[in-house]
Amino acid sequence: MSRDIASVDRRTFLKAAGATGVIGLAGCIGEEPENGEGGNGGNESEEPGEGGQNVVWDAGGTGGTYYPLSGEFKTIVEDNTPHVLQVRSTGASVENVGSLANEDADFALIQNDIAYFAANGTGLEEFEGSPVENLLGVATLYPETIHIITRPGANIGSLQDMEGATVNTGDLGSGTQVNALQILESAGLSQDDFEEQNTGFSQAADQLSDNDIDAAFVVGGWPVGAVEELATTTDIQILNLAQEDRQAVLDSAEWFAEDTIPSGTYQGIDEDVDTVSVQAMIATHEGVDESLVQDVTSAIFDNTDSLNTKADFISADSALDGMSIDLHPGAQAYFDEQGGSGNETGGNESDNASDENGTDNASG
Structure with a gap:
């Protein structure tokens, strides 16, 4: 490198x-x-x-x-x-x-x-x-897999759809926040394009459950406990990154790699989810x-x-x-x-x- x-x-x-x-x-x-x-x-x-x-x-x-x-x-x-x-x-x-x-x-x-x-x-x-x-x-x-968890009613089907959304990018100063901002930047979104929230994994799960945010980034080896728990009580979606979006992330920094969250890892997630990891x-x-x-x-x-x-x-x-x-x-x-x-x-x-x-x- x-x-x-x-x-x-x-x-x-x-x-x-x-x-x-x-x-x-x-x-x-x-x-x-x-x-x-x-x-x-x-x-x-x-x-x-x-x-x-x-x-x-x-x-x-x-x-x-x-x-x-x-x-x-x-x-x-x-x-x-x-x-x-x-x-x-x-x-x-x-x-x-x-x-x-x-x-x-x-x-x-x-x-x-x-x-x-x-x-x-x-x-x-x-x-x-x-x-x-x-x-x-x-x-x-x-591998630490990037989970981009969205509220079903938020109608987020791509990174670009996060424009105008309320997004929890992880704890202030955490690697999760760094990666989230890297990924959003790769999609052409600046920090002015969305409302940023900063908490840990568990608090972000509560925010999603309470409909207080539209999306949250969670970085961790699957299965992540907070995501497992959330999925048992709340309907969630995990953003499946299109090949074009994944490639943009990979091009933005060489430490990212392609990754997949297998179907069935979380309750209600019945198909493989394509994403990236560190x-x-x-x-x-x-x-x-x-x-x-x-x-x-x-x-x-x-x-x-x-x-x-x-x-x-x-x-x-x-x-x-x-x-x-x-x-x-x-x-x-x-x-x-x-x-x-x-x-x-x-x-x-x-x-x-x-x-x-x-x-x-x-x-x-």
């Missing part, structure tokens, strides 16, 4: 978020959420075993895929190492980059496109000219001990048979596919033991990162 692809215009995203800066975003998660979503089954009495460490792991909103998957990682790591994980609910990718930049978290789940922007100081005004130099990769995980990944920072990163990486990828969430996608064999930034030495050591080399697929200026991501994501 070359630095030139990051010149895609993202200025609309920063109209709302630009004043805070990536480090400011990290400040939003300095304390546990008041709603009690920060522990994911943990408790203050947990103590690491001999030689273990307390590890802070930033996930995403509770209605998405990052949070429950992180809970499974917590169980695996704690069952196979002396370390204890504290999983925190956050606004996801961009906010999580901030927590890693500030070294307020040890690990976080983010999208591969956001990782590239941050590490290279480009693509988003948030990062423009200010690369997050301590950001490092651990592994890629699974890639979920685990990231860390250079201040985390090499031995800790190797322990965590080994625990996860040696025990993928213990996973329920996205289990068909998460594997040591594919964990370097779509890696868009340099690997942490601890992760590099683990994958070297497995016979792979992160230097062949990773790196801030890797030309093949998005192509590999596209190949994997196309499988859904």
